[in-house]
Amino acid sequence: MGDTVKKEEWPWVDAYGDYSMVPVPRHEKRSFSSIFYVYMGVLSCIAVLWGGGTIGLQFALKDAILVAVIGSAILAVIGGLTAPIGGISGSSTYVNMRFPFGTIGSQLFGTIVAGIACGIGWFAVQAWLFGIIVHTLFPNAAWANVGVASIWGGLLMIVTAIIGFKGLAWLSYLAVPFFMLIAGVGAMIGIAQGGGFAGLMSIQPQQPAPLSVGITQVVGMYIAGGIITSDISRYAKRAIGGAMGWIIQIIIFQVYMLTGSAMLMLATGAGDVAGALLAGGAGIGAFLMAILGQWTTNDNNLYNGALSFNTWLHTKKWHITLGEGLIGVGIAAWVGFAAGVSMDPFMKFLTLLGKILPAIGGVLIADFYIFRAYRKVPFKQRYKGKPGMKLARLNWVGWLSVGLGTWIGGWLMKWGIAALNGLICGFVIYTVLAIVLDALGVKIEIGEHTISEKGV
Amino acid sequence: MNFKKYIKVTMVILLVIGVVILALGIVKWSENVYTGIIYLVIGVIQFLGSILLLPRIAKLEDQKEVGNRAVQANWLVLSIGIAGMALFMAPFFRLEAMIVPYIAFVLCVVSVLLSGINIYTAVKKVKARMVV
Numbered sequence: 252m253g254d255t256v257k258k259e260e261w262p263w264v265d266a267y268g269d270y271s272m273v274p275v276p277r278h279e280k281r282s283f284s285s286i287f288y289v290y291m292g293v294l295s296c297i298a299v300l301w302g303g304g305t306i307g308l309q310f311a312l313k314d315a316i317l318v319a320v321i322g323s324a325i326l327a328v329i330g331g332l333t334a335p336i337g338g339i340s341g342s343s344t345y346v347n348m349r350f351p352f353g354t355i356g357s358q359l360f361g362t363i364v365a366g367i368a369c370g371i372g373w374f375a376v377q378a379w380l381f382g383i384i385v386h387t388l389f390p391n392a393a394w395a396n397v398g399v400a401s402i403w404g405g406l407l408m409i410v411t412a413i414i415g416f417k418g419l420a421w422l423s424y425l426a427v428p429f430f431m432l433i434a435g436v437g438a439m440i441g442i443a444q445g446g447g448f449a450g451l452m453s454i455q456p457q458q459p460a461p462l463s464v465g466i467t468q469v470v471g472m473y474i475a476g477g478i479i480t481s482d483i484s485r486y487a488k489r490a491i492g493g494a495m496g497w498i499i500q501i502i503i504f505q506v507y508m509l510t511g512s513a514m515l516m517l518a519t520g521a522g523d524v525a526g527a528l529l530a531g532g533a534g535i536g537a538f539l540m541a542i543l544g545q546w547t548t549n550d551n552n553l554y555n556g557a558l559s560f561n562t563w564l565h566t567k568k569w570h571i572t573l574g575e576g577l578i579g580v581g582i583a584a585w586v587g588f589a590a591g592v593s594m595d596p597f598m599k600f601l602t603l604l605g606k607i608l609p610a611i612g613g614v615l616i617a618d619f620y621i622f623r624a625y626r627k628v629p630f631k632q633r634y635k636g637k638p639g640m641k642l643a644r645l646n647w648v649g650w651l652s653v654g655l656g657t658w659i660g661g662w663l664m665k666w667g668i669a670a671l672n673g674l675i676c677g678f679v680i681y682t683v684l685a686i687v688l689d690a691l692g693v694k695i696e697i698g699e700h701t702i703s704e705k706g707v
Numbered sequence: 708m709n710f711k712k713y714i715k716v717t718m719v720i721l722l723v724i725g726v727v728i729l730a731l732g733i734v735k736w737s738e739n740v741y742t743g744i745i746y747l748v749i750g751v752i753q754f755l756g757s758i759l760l761l762p763r764i765a766k767l768e769d770q771k772e773v774g775n776r777a778v779q780a781n782w783l784v785l786s787i788g789i790a791g792m793a794l795f796m797a798p799f800f801r802l803e804a805m806i807v808p809y810i811a812f813v814l815c816v817v818s819v820l821l822s823g824i825n826i827y828t829a830v831k832k833v834k835a836r837m838v839v
Contacts, residue, residue, distance in 0.1 A: 281838065284779065411805065416838070417837070417838045420837075420838040421837060421838065424783075424786065424838075425782065425785065425786050425789070426783035426786065427786065428752065428783055428786040428787050428790065429786045429787070429789055429790040430794075432745070432748065432749065432790040432794070433794075434742075435745065435748060436745055436794060436799070439741040439742070439744060439745060439799075440741070440799060442741060443739075443741045443799075466821045515831065531799060532797055532798035532800070532801075533794070533797050533799055534793070534795040534796065534797025534798055534799070535796075535797065536790070536794045536797055539789075539793050551805030572838070653792055
């Protein structure tokens with residue numbers, strides 16, 4: 252009887268694995284702690300410590316804390332709005348994107364947001380960063396050459412991503428408490444070397460910058476993660492669980508990690524976090540931090556990327572994970588062998604990311620919370636798909652809003668926080684255009700696509 | 708020994724290890740406040756990770772559910788134990804007398820082994836989920 256009820260409630264076929272194209276069934280939902288740990292696993296990465304280190308080089312400690320708190324609060328709001336979308340629909344970000352962008356739009360924008368940016372771009376950058384850190388720690392070892400380390404590190408990351416959500420969770424359980432502790436050790440080394448907390452507070456930064464620059468860096472660093480929270484929150488037993496998991500990890504733990512590494516860099520003035528930790532006496536902890544930190548983050552990048560590619564590449568998800576992983580490893584190794592120890596590709600990538608992605612998030616939030624409310628769709632029924640359901644091929648207002656939002660927020664506006672500007676512009680433009688045009692009877696959705704039981 | 712009793716006994720051992728690391732942290736505090744804080748953090752997490760499980764499984768009859776909760780607690784102890792192993796022998800923690808870091812290191816080795824065995828036993832013996 253129980254099985255019959257389940258089949259009646261869940262009329263899908265998970266043809267591609269890990270519920271990539273269909274809603275996660277109730278019996279596969281996970282506890283708040285699992286969701287929280289996986290989010291923490293994404294956060295626990297060298298890039299966040301590196302971001303904190305960059306802040307430490309630009310701001311005095313008081314301002315560094317302010318920058319971390321404001322930037323994290325903005326990210327908490329963004330992720331706090333996107334996470335419940337996955338919690339309610341049970342579907343990934345890219346499946347949800349069918350509603351504001353149409354099926355073609357979800358494939359295109361999903362591929363840009365997660366496939367190219369996370370699954371290949373971020374994955375390659377993080378694998379390359381991994382190579383740099385291992386090389387910094389062991390400069391004379393052949394296996395620690397930037398390119399070589401990028402390859403073996405990248406392959407490690409591919410393994411847990413192929414296992415799927417369970418793989419991400421196992422690794423996060425193991426790595427997250429460790430990573431939090433090493434960030435604390437970094438802070439302690441910073442305070443010790445800075446001559447105590449009072450001494451650290453009095454240190455002036457080497458390259459002072461306005462607060463807005465720091466906030467932009469914090470928001471830009473992780474806004475992609477804030478937009479694609481549904482990829483994890485779809486597994487949450489309760490919709491609010493995903494949002495709470497995201498908010499707590501950002502507000503408490505991101506601030507903690509950014510501040511900890513900022514203290515370390517402020518006190519030591521070193522060029523990189525791993526090197527500063529090693530010089531400060533963290534020993535093998537610095538090496539484990541490099542491995543576990545990059546691993547927990549980068550397997551998530553691949554995981555998210557594979558979910559998005561699955562919207563138009565209809566094959567087993569692990570095939571896609573392996574394919575995009577190998578491309579990413581190839582890029583990382585190439586950059587590693589060609590560029591060696593250089594931060595430029597990483598910084599350029601972050602800058603570009605901050606401009607392209609936020610408008611997509613803004614449109615998604617506007618469609619779910621405002622436009623669906625305007626159309627009087629009950630909150631818990633929004634973005635709920637079912638086999639046989641008809642969806643638009645293309646929502647041209649969604650496309651236009653992303654284009655305008657990105658252009659105005661990312662390039663035209665010369666003030667404020669670029670990433671946030673893009674998100675707000677996308678949100679406002681979509682809300683106004685969609686409601687006004689709908690009220691005027693103008694068709695904003697073009698074409699029709701019927702969802703199969705496989706979710707495609 | 709049934710599974711629930713086994714988990715209770717091992718968690719009490721882990722709890723005692725947490726208390727000893729806490730005590731070492733207090734000793735260290737007077738020598739070097741910065742390393743002392745890390746000892747205390749590791750000790751507190753080990754202690755809380757172990758002690759909080761006991762009331763959570765006290766009234767449970769379902770062995771699998773006991774296993775699920777034990778897996779959660781032991782992941783935390785395992786991770787913190789690995790962190791302790793990596794850190795206590797690091798140069799930052801070896802600024803003063805070596806006896807305290809050595810003791811803490813050995814305690815962390817024990818907690819890593821015990822929590823690892825607990826996770827394995829829970830999964831093998833009562834079919835607990837490794838991801839709860």
